[in-house]
Amino acid sequence: MTNLIVRNSIRFVFLVLFQVLILNNINLGGYTNPYLYVYFILLLPFFTPRWLLLILAFLLGISIDLFTNTYGLNAAATVLMAFCRPYVIRAISREPEEDLGNQPSLRLEGFTWFFSYSVILILIHHTALFYLEIFRFTEFFQTLLRVLTSTAFTLVLVFISELLFYSRGNTKR
Amino acid sequence: MRNLFLFFRKHYFIFLFLFLEVLSLILFFRNNTFQNAVIFDWTSGISGGINALYRNISEYFSLKETNLILGEENALLHARMPEAIYLADKAILTRNDTLYQSEYRFINARVISNTTNKRNNYLMINKGSLQGVEPHMGVIIGDKIVGQVVNVSQHFSWVLSLLHKESKISARFLKNNQMISVEWLGGDYRTCVVKEIPKHLHVEPGDTVVTSGNSEVFPNGILIGVIDQLHVYKDENFNTATVTLLTDFNALGYVEVVVDMFREEKEQLKASFEEL
Numbered sequence: 001m002t003n004l005i006v007r008n009s010i011r012f013v014f015l016v017l018f019q020v021l022i023l024n025n026i027n028l029g030g031y032t033n034p035y036l037y038v039y040f041i042l043l044l045p046f047f048t049p050r051w052l053l054l055i056l057a058f059l060l061g062i063s064i065d066l067f068t069n070t071y072g073l074n075a076a077a078t079v080l081m082a083f084c085r086p087y088v089i090r091a092i093s094r095e096p097e098e099d100l101g102n103q104p105s106l107r108l109e110g111f112t113w114f115f116s117y118s119v120i121l122i123l124i125h126h127t128a129l130f131y132l133e134i135f136r137f138t139e140f141f142q143t144l145l146r147v148l149t150s151t152a153f154t155l156v157l158v159f160i161s162e163l164l165f166y167s168r169g170n171t172k173r
Numbered sequence: 174m175r176n177l178f179l180f181f182r183k184h185y186f187i188f189l190f191l192f193l194e195v196l197s198l199i200l201f202f203r204n205n206t207f208q209n210a211v212i213f214d215w216t217s218g219i220s221g222g223i224n225a226l227y228r229n230i231s232e233y234f235s236l237k238e239t240n241l242i243l244g245e246e247n248a249l250l251h252a253r254m255p256e257a258i259y260l261a262d263k264a265i266l267t268r269n270d271t272l273y274q275s276e277y278r279f280i281n282a283r284v285i286s287n288t289t290n291k292r293n294n295y296l297m298i299n300k301g302s303l304q305g306v307e308p309h310m311g312v313i314i315g316d317k318i319v320g321q322v323v324n325v326s327q328h329f330s331w332v333l334s335l336l337h338k339e340s341k342i343s344a345r346f347l348k349n350n351q352m353i354s355v356e357w358l359g360g361d362y363r364t365c366v367v368k369e370i371p372k373h374l375h376v377e378p379g380d381t382v383v384t385s386g387n388s389e390v391f392p393n394g395i396l397i398g399v400i401d402q403l404h405v406y407k408d409e410n411f412n413t414a415t416v417t418l419l420t421d422f423n424a425l426g427y428v429e430v431v432v433d434m435f436r437e438e439k440e441q442l443k444a445s446f447e448e449l
Contacts, residue, residue: 050186058193065200072201076194083190132201135208 004045012060015040020067031146034153037064037074038125039161041082042118045103050086057082070133077129081121088120106162118158119151126151277392280304280430282312285329289362289422294334296320298428301328311390311431317420318342318384318395319428330430335397336362336422343388344397347381349374355382355397355416362422364401369411376403382416389436396420 019037027033041057048056061075068074089104092113106114126147134143181188202208232239282298300306302325312319312332320340324331333340335357342355344367351374357365370376380400386393398416405412433439 051189054186054189054193058197061197062200070201071204072197072199073205076197076201079190079193079197083186083194086186132208135211 008040008044011043012040012056016060016063016067019064024068028149028153032149032153033146034150034157035122035126035129036154036157036161038078038081038122038154039158041078041085042121042158043103043105044085046089046101053082053085054079073132074129076132077125080128081125084124085121088117092116092120106159114162118155122151122154122158123147126154278432278434280306280432281427282306282330282430283427284425287334287422287425289334289336292359293338294336294362294422295323296332296334296425298330298332298430299328300430301326301330303327305432306330306430307432309390310433311392311395312428313391313395313431314420314425314428316394316396318391318397319420319422319425321390322430332428334422335365335418335420342391342397343385344382345385346374346376347383347394352385352387353382363418365398365416365418367400367414367416370403370414372410372412374412376400376412376414378402389433389439390431392431392433 015037019035023034023036037060040060041053044053044056057078058075061078062072064074064078065071101108104114104117109117130143130147130150202212280300282300282304285297285299287296288294296319298306298312306322306325308322308325310322312322318335320332320334320337322330323333335342335355337357338359340357344353344355345351346353351371353367353370355365355367367382378400382397382400384391384393384395384397396419398418398420401415401417403412403414
């Protein structure tokens with residue numbers, strides 16, 4: 001349990017720093033920004049209390065906001081995403097939650113499950129994020145394009161991390 | 174009460190979510206001016222529409238009062254109409270010499286170009302010889318001085334502004350009729366000077382300077398300005414003073430050209446005198 005808290009805390013700090021120091025400076029074609037920090041929310045254990053889920057999402061978002069001077073923007077998107085997480089898990093799982101294991105992972109849950117899980121949540125997060133930032137519907141399709149390309153980019157990074165760090169051996173935590 | 178508490182406990186997830194989401198959005202909109210401006214635009218559009226509707230309806234309740242005010246205003250305006258004033262003037266004029274009435278005629282004109290920032294300033298007006306404008310006629314705005322016509326074409330006239338090296342206006346103090354002459358030395362278009370004020374004259378700041386009526390250019394008593402500062406020179410015979418002009422030369426719209434009906438007669442008389 002302590003191990004789990006330490007592991008998640010380290011991941012929290014690492015993802016925030018990785019996001020603000022490296023990924024925020026990546027901007028493909030003026031459209032595409034990866035937001036890998038949501039990977040933290042994706043990987044939280046299944047048995048995380050729901051209130052903790054929301055609080056952690058808020059803290060994560062506000063930490064990113066502190067570095068990018070957009071107070072509340074990332075927090076709002078991340079809290080929305082965390083709110084949807086339990087419902088998404090329930091919607092896409094065939095077996096009861098107890099049988100899913102400790103935390104969502106590509107290896108344990110299979111490609112289809114993990115893919116739909118991350119696509120839906122990342123899409124929710126990015127849609128909220130980009131539309132809040134633009135805040136007008138006149139550029140609707142331009143923003144939609146940004147949402148879709150950024151989602152694809154973030155998804156690729158999530159899968160790469162999944163394959164790099166959680167592919168074997170360390171699923172029992 | 175207990176049920177309410179249970180309700181909150183049962184749905185705490187949604188309430189916590191709403192709380193955090195609203196908190197984030199408040200933070201976001203408070204600190205980001207663009208989003209703030211858009212929100213203000215929406216809300217003010219809505220509130221503005223409601224206010225306008227309210228105003229439209231509430232206006233009907235004060236129609237009676239508004240009518241009364243408008244009626245009073247109408248009466249006031251009627252009293253100011255030229256007809257009303259003319260009638261009043263006529264009553265006085267009949268007691269005076271009838272010639273007095275027709276000594277000056279005025280041609281209304283619009284200023285179409287004007288300068289104030291040069292040493293020698295001119296202005297152009299949209300009336301010319303076809304409308305009866307001739308060189309040497311004076312130009313005034315209301316009861317204040319502007320300049321003198323120097324050049325006339327069929328439809329337009331050049332007016333030498335008071336703000337000119339050549340303009341030297343024959344003037345007098347309103348309070349004691351003492352003759353002086355007003356010049357402009359360049360610089361600020363709001364002030365000019367009076368040179369050669371005799372030492373014995375008691376002049377104070379605030380004294381009004383008007384035209385003398387001695388030349389054929391301006392009628393008697395056209396306002397020029399107000400004494401601003403008196404300069405006393407101990408070893409000279411005359412004092413000088415700066416005058417704040419009453420005319421705003423930078424904002425001339427419609428002016429009047431002064432037509433002296435007896436100009437020819439006066440000039441003939443002067444010429445015959447000089448021949449002697």
